[in-house]
Structures are given as C-alpha cells and as structure tokens.
Amino acid sequence: GAVVSxxxxxxxxxxxxxxxxxxxxxxxxxxTMFWYRQFPKQSLMLMATSNEGxxxxxxxxxxKDKFLINHASLTLSTLTVTSAHPEDSSFYICSATPDSHxxxxxxxxxxxxTVV
Amino acid sequence: xxxxKQNSPSLSVQEGRISILNCDYTNSMFDYFLWYxxxxxxxxxxxxxxxxxKDKNEDGRFTVFLNKSAKHLSLHIVPSQPGDSAVYFCAAxxxxxxxxxxFGKGITLSVRP
Numbered sequence: 754g755a756v757v758s759x760x761x762x763x764x765x766x767x768x769x770x771x772x773x774x775x776x777x778x779x780x781x782x783x784x785t786m787f788w789y790r791q792f793p794k795q796s797l798m799l800m801a802t803s804n805e806g807x808x809x810x811x812x813x814x815x816x817k818d819k820f821l822i823n824h825a826s827l828t829l830s831t832l833t834v835t836s837a838h839p840e841d842s843s844f845y846i847c848s849a850t851p852d853s854h855x856x857x858x859x860x861x862x863x864x865x866x867t868v869v
Numbered sequence: 870x871x872x873x874k875q876n877s878p879s880l881s882v883q884e885g886r887i888s889i890l891n892c893d894y895t896n897s898m899f900d901y902f903l904w905y906x907x908x909x910x911x912x913x914x915x916x917x918x919x920x921x922x923k924d925k926n927e928d929g930r931f932t933v934f935l936n937k938s939a940k941h942l943s944l945h946i947v948p949s950q951p952g953d954s955a956v957y958f959c960a961a962x963x964x965x966x967x968x969x970x971x972f973g974k975g976i977t978l979s980v981r982p
Contacts, residue, residue, distance in 0.1 A: 757911070757912075784967065786966035787969060787970070795914060795974065795975060796958070796972045796974045797913070797958065797972045798972075799969055799970070799971075802967075802969055835956050837912070844910065844915070846912050847913075852966050855917075855965075856901050856903075856918065856962070858903065858960075858962075858970055859913070859915070860905075860912035860913045860914070860915075861912050862911055862912045863910065863911060864910045865910060
C-alpha cells in the first residue's frame with residue numbers, strides 16, 4: 754500500500770528559529786500533498802495544498818510567509834515554520850494522494866513541534 | 870462553518886457489541902466520504918470509504934452507510950474489539966482528483982473488555 758513518511762516525528766526549537774518538516778511519498782508519485790495542523794483534542798485543520806512545481810494554495814487565515822511550503826519533486830514536500838513562536842506549537846501532519854488513485858489520501862505519522 | 874459534523878464526542882461500548890459512529894455533512898458538493906482511525910501523536914489511518922453513488926460499503930468488521938438525502942453517514946463496527954479504541958474521524962471531499970479533505974471533530978471510541 755501507499756506509504757507517506759514524515760520527518761522528524763518530533764522537534765523542539767527556540768523562539769525565533771525556523772523548523773523544516775519533510776513529507777515523502779515512498780512508493781508513489783504525488784502531484785498534490787496536503788499539510789494539516791491539529792491542536793489537542795481537536796480536528797485536523799487543513800493549512801495548505803502543496804502542488805508540485807507551483808505555488809501552494811493556503812487556507813484562509815494561514816500566513817503563507819510564516820508557513821513556507823516547497824514541493825520541488827513528485828515525492829517530496831516540505832513545510833518550514835519560520836520565526837517560530839510558542840503559539841506555533843502543534844501537531845503537524847502531511848497527506849498525499851497517489852496520482853494513480855486520487856481518493857487514496859494517505860497520511861504521514863505527524864510531527865510534534867514544541868517551541869520554547 | 871463546520872461542514873462535517875460529528876456531534877457525539879465520545880462513545881463507549883462493550884466488547885463484542887456493535888459500535889455506531891455517526892457523521893453529518895452540510896456541503897452538497899461532497900462526493901466521497903472516508904473514515905479514519907487515529908491514535909494520539911500519530912497520523913490518521915484509513916479505514917473505509919464510500920462514494921456518493923453507493924449507500925453501503927463493507928470491509929470485514931467495518932461497514933459504512935450513506936444517506937444522501939439526509940446528508941448522513943455512519944460507521945458500524947461489528948463486533949467491537951478493545952483494539953478499536955481510538956479517535957475516529959469522518960472526512961469528506963468533493964468530486965475531482967486531489968480535492969481537499971474536510972474533517973469532522975472526531976469521536977473517541979472506547980471498547981470495554
């Protein structure tokens with residue numbers, strides 16, 4: 754089955770620094786990947802849709818300059834949290850759908866970001 | 870505006886009995902529906918899905934029912950097992966490749982031994 758690898762699984766960083774999270778589709782190509790954020794005991798909120806070779810599409814209220822998304826290849830999308838602050842602490846999850854199976858949404862294992 | 874609603878935050882059932890998890894949606898453009906199981910600090914795991922052209926889909930112990938006129942779907946787990954204890958998310962997407970998923974708030978299922 755389709756596998757999505759997300760790295761790192763957890764990270765602690767200081768306020769003001771930037772953190773990069775990687776999302777890889779291991780055995781399929783994904784033109785489109787999605788980035789979600791989940792606060793404790795809440796739903797998964799879509800942050801942005803990452804499109805290979807073009808700019809990401811951000812959801813309303815998500816700062817594109819703070820959450821930089823790069824989708825440079827058909828198997829890799831990265832989310833960079835720039836100038837992180839404690840309120841950015843959250844659980845970030847990526848998702849990818851195989852180009853051959855557009856409803857096959859597969860999720861990574863998530864990244865726990867803690868900003869101190 | 871919450872387009873996918875899971876109004877019951879939790880459900881507790883006895884092992885061996887049926888678990889029924891409900892989900893309602895408001896967006897008529899939703900065309901495909903999915904259920905995910907999730908543990909804390911992990912990504913969601915796909916369980917079962919259903920297209921709007923069907924009213925039922927079954928996979929082992931899991932069955933999803935869709936009532937389009939009521940904009941309602943439900944996930945049935947029979948028989949329930951303690952390992953089923955987790956948070957279950959309902960998600961929906963409109964027609965079209967790589968359309969974004971909209972999630973409900975999730976239901977915490979506890980299966981008592």
